[in-house]
Amino acid sequence: MPEELIGQVLGAVDQVFQLLNINEVARLLNMPSNRTQSDYGTAVVLGVATVAVAAVVGGIVYFNDGKAPWNRRKKHHPLTKQQWVESFESKEGRLSDGGEKVLHKARKGGIDISIRAEVWPFLLGLYDMKSTSAERQASDVCKSEEYQELRRQCAVLKERMVADSNKSSLEKDDSGSFEKVNEADILESMIDEKGETSESEPSSKTDEVSESKEKQDGVSNNDTEEIAANDEPSENPKVDDILAKGPKALEDYKDWMRIIRLDAVRMNAEWVPYSAVQANVSEEEAARRAGEVGIQDDDHLEASRRHHAARLVAILEAYALYDPETGYCQGMSDLLSPFVALMESDSQAFWCFVEYMKVAKANFRMDETGILRQLRLVGQIFQLSDPQLHDHLVRIQADDCFFVYRMVVVLLRRELSFEQTVCLWEVVWADWAALRLEATGGSRSVREALRRLPASKDLLLFTIAAAVLQKRKFIIEKCQGLDEILRECNAMAGKLDIWELIDDARELLRVFNSKVGHEKTD
16 A cells, blocks of 8 residues: 555544544443433444544555554664674584575665675675685685786787787878877877767667677688687687677777776765775875776876776776677676775676676667666556556656666666665675575575565566655656656655665565566566
């Protein structure tokens, strides 16, 4: 039952009780035999009113899953450091119950800031929930070496770009001499030629890169022929893969490098209070990191932001090489920033980002199939949970739900504060982990926990729907087009209560599941 209606009913109940004079009721019920017909009528009216009030309150409680509406908002207590430490077996460092209690706590209350960097790899699947400490340490070593290898190949690819530019871009000056091009010149010229990127709507693929994603046919590059002719394993397989696709693939990577740097430098400082070590980094260290990745024109930034931007660049370059089919798109830096802020290791931040992008990269496909699927699901949530709102959206031709496009692409990052964002994301990841645990033979207690508190891989979409439903009255009464709803949705930024949204999202999930006849959404 909508909160607004419940409030109106409770207000009416309060008025009825104010009208009921208890002393008068008692007097009427103990009247002598000479009481009048009017007195009898008054007593009957009071009795009926009392029964009606009881029925209304009982109905509200019944339709609110047995809970009175004034108790509906639960208190949320995060997983604490003590609970986290005590959840491990002392001998091998395994989570004592396969992580069931940890997941339940994280799903209900999030995670204390002091242990987020330790817990997130478990939630995202980087660490197996049943792994030992020795297994995790071995994994860290392997993953770190793999990340460093990606960074090495990034440097090789940039050297190749410099060499190509020196071959094709040498210009003779008036004196007959030639000026050699270096890496910094290339990066600076790329920024000057292309201009700055927009900070408005994140695109599913930037305009500059969209055309260059086409497949190349008939490549006759001499270097690719040499690579194909060489039967020995390559020292730079990721670089060779890009070169083998032809010149356009190399142009793609140049574009990604340019846009990554622009997006990294413009990243705000919301994260600073959550990372004391990085917030206090020295000017020298920040300058060193910025120099390593070739960031230009960042002297106006304070050391902490400069250092943060340099780490973003390094990790996003590595990711573009790791997954060239996705590459880099505007909005991805927003998704990476929380990992960089809360994790001091670039390698760990990179691999957690990789795990997150296994799901989130659908938002950055050129054909937008991933985005369209999610927008359709948001529309279905409205249709099943609030037919009146859905009918209005159909009437004004906004039922495609494009007014939540930005929310879907960057996972509510622009609408929520830094703390709210990571709180929501870790609850979503805990849902994913619980569903993985169930799918791999989870215990009866896991299934029971999921029955009591339903999980969904699309919990974030239910949260987005819950945010919009908070504005349903205004949308129905005032909005007559997509643009008006979009302005109202954009105005939500900074005004949302994250735990109220998550609670409402869970209730929407219950309603959705009950109406489609499934235990959980697939």
